[in-house]
Amino acid sequence: MGIKDLLRFMKPHIEPIHIKKYAGKRVGIDAYSWLHKGAYSCSMELSLNMEGEKKFQYLNYFMHQINLLRHHKIIPVVVFDGGNIPCKATTENERHRRRKANRDLAMEKLKEGNFNAASELFQRAVSITPSTAHQLIQILRSENIEFVVSPYEADAQLAYLSSLEAEKGGIVAVISEDSDLLAYGCPAVVFKMDRYGNGEEIVQNKVFESASCVPSFQCFDKELFTGMCVLAGCDFLPSVPGIGITKAYSLVSKYRNLDRVLSILKFEKHNQMPEDYSKLFREAVAVFQHARIYDADSKMPQTPKTSSRKAFAVSR
Secondary structure (H helix, E strand, O other): OOOOOHHHHOHHHOEEEEHHHHOOOEEEEEHHHHHHHHHHHHHHHHHOOOOOHHHHHHHHHHHHHHHHHHHOOOEEEEEEOOOOOHHHHHHHHHHHHHHHHHHHHHHHHHHHOOHHHHHHHHHHHOOOOHHHHHHHHHHHHHOOOEEEEOOOOHHHHHHHHHOOOHHHOOOOEEEOOOOHHHHOOOOEEEEOOOOOOEEEEEEHHHHHHOOOOOOOOOOOOHHHHHHHHHHHOEOOEOOOOOOOHHHHHHHHHHHOOHHHHHHHHHHHOOOOOOOOHHHHHHHHHHHHHHOOEEEOOOOEEEOOOOOOOOOOOOOO
C-alpha cells in the first residue's frame, strides 16, 4: 500500500505531533486504514467468521479513535474507498492472492496447534469487506458523524476535500497510514496516530520550502513530486528494475522535467524498461492528478479541473 519506502525517505521532513493541534478543525479519516489497524486484534475471528464479541473489536477500535478526536474538539470526516479502480487491477489481484496464501498457511498452522504462527498469518490475510464497512457506516450514522464513500480511491477524495475551504466541506489534514496521500498532493497528513493521539505529520508546504532538510525538495512542485512517486513504483505502475525512491528522487531533482527523465531512463534502462512504460507512466500520473471524486454540491461523481501547470515540463 502506497509508495515503497517513501515515508522512510521523507523521515527528515516528519515532525511528531499530538492530534489536539487540530482542535476546532475538520480532519479527514482514511476509513480503511483504521479498519485494517483495528482488525489486527481480531483477524482470526474475522477470517474464520467466528461468533462472539471479539469479532467486532475493529469497530470498537475505530470508534475509540473517533471519540479521541471529538474529545479534542476535532470534527472527523470519514472517507471510504468505493469501487476498484481499473488501473489498479493487477495490484488488487496480487493482494488477493497473498491474502489467500496467508489464510491457507494460517489454517495449516492452526491445525498443527501453532496458534502464535497462525495468528500472525491471519493478520496478513485479513480483508476489510464492503459488509465490514457497512457495519461501521451504520454506527457513524447513529453517532451523526460525517462520512463520504468515494467513487474509487479514498485517497483521491481526501485530497479533493483538502483543496476545499472549510465552509464548502473542506478538511485541513488527513489521518492515514497510506503514503499515496502525499502523491495525491494532500497539504498535511498525519501517520501512525496511536490510541493517545500521538502521530507523525508531513506538511507539504514545509517540505517544498525547507532549506535545511536532506533530501531537499526546494526545486520540486506537486507535479514533480508525484512523478517521483510514480517512478519509484506505485499501485498503478511498478517501477523500472533498479529504480527505487532514492534513484527516482535523484533523477527528478537533477532534470526537473518528467519528459527528460523518461528519455534518460529509456537510454539507461533500454533492456529493462517496458516499451510502453512512458505511456503507462503518464497515465499513472494522471490518475493521481485527475482522479474521480464525489462532489457534495452536485451530489455526483466529478473529475477535478486540470492544473494550469504542465505536468511534464516544469522547470525553475
